[in-house]
Amino acid sequence: MSKNKTLIKNALVVNEGASIKTDVLIEGDYIAKIANEITPDNDCLVIDASGKLLLPGMIDDQVHFREPGLTHKGTIATESKAAIAGGITSFIEMPNTNPQTTTAEEFDNKLATAAKSSYANYNFMFGGTNDNLDEILKIDPKKVAGLKLFLGSSTGNMLVDDEDIIRKIFSSTKLLISVHCEDEATIRRNLAEYKEKYGEDIPIELHPIIRSEEACYLSSSKAIELAKETGARLHVFHLSTGKETALFDNSIPLKDKKITAEVCLHHLWFSDEDYKTKGTHIKWNPAVKTARDRDQLWEALLDDRIDVIATDHAPHTMDEKANVYTKAPSGGPLVQHAIVGILEAVAQGKLSYEKAVEKMCHNPSILFEIEKRGYIKEGFYADIVLVDPKDTWTVEKDNILYKCGWSPFEGTTFQHKITHTFINGKLAYENGNFDEHLHGKQLTFNR
Known part of the structure; x- marks a missing residue:
């Protein structure tokens, strides 16, 4: 017993x-x-x-566990199991599954699936589209982690690119709105230029040039401007450029901030120099950029312009990743190795244990107003x-738990x-x- x-x-x-x-x-x-x-x-x-x-268990505010619809890559069961082996005890999963989590019915379906299969604590983002404001307004704020808008780089109809719609969503909800910020027009223009030169097999080293600093900054600065105009509560996911860090504030406590930022492990660890050896295995959106960008992200994390460390865990199969540049999907699996990756940075003298716990555990709890988690109390x-x-x-292969x-x-x-x-x-x-x-x-x- x-x-x-x-x-x-x-x-x-x-x-x-x-x-x-x-x-x-x-x-x-x-x-x-x-x-x-x-x-x-x-x-x-x-x-x-x-x-x-x-340590308190990490609360990962951004994962893609691929269920429903993409379960050959991962499931809530397989990926939450890898997460708890990595010390992540709670996760917030994204809405770009198949079907998408853009209706109350699909949100409830995900909760029911997780109740039957999740090793870790769970909740989900509700997805915004150009035409589901009525569904957004039905959301119970005590039940859902927040709203997710793809202002660049998404699947299905989840790219929200109508500025009037974005303004209306920002003005209509008190929920925390998390955003993926990359300017789609800039990316399309860059991609067209390199496809003309290389065809489909574009060198992976050009990924951060195609999904450029300009594309990130244009989108994130516009989202922040709109949030200030409307009073929306905005959280910018996975910063990847040093330039964007200047958009965020460290003069007030996190609990009082209306505009916050997250950085992911891969943007703190890798740089564009790693494409030579890692190839599409480090193809993410937004792209891993320069060593200087990485240094500036660390600086902003340590001085509290960046509030949260997350994973953006997004598994794909090896076969999918082996495709040529334009066909290889972006994303990679990270939940099993996130905490040890950040603690490696502690061992290297980049930050303290206390700061690591603040960014991985305490701050997600504060930011999402999660009840009774994120602390040892x-x-x-x-x-x-x-x-x-x-x-x-x-x-090594034999100790990796991702599906x-x-x-x-x-x-x-x-x-x-x-x-x-x-x-x-x-x-x-x-x-x-x-x-x-x-x-x-x-x-x-x-x-």
């Missing part, structure tokens, strides 16, 4: 700007007590975490992760290893082994 309580002893708890060695008691779904020298009773599993870090859900900071390991079976980090050695992941107080993952019971719950919002 499983025990109802878990006592984690002697961990270095990283939370709210401090790292303190202490004990943490879990009872049921929640963190019951945080104190020095908690004494266990007989109904208690005891884990000695000496030498380990205890008494009374909060026990979504927590133990990390060994001295257990070196290398990403697509590959990672852009293959061959990379990390100095930190996720050893235990708790979801709602249950030990869901331990040293490569999973509890096959599903412990994920629907995220709720304090709005």
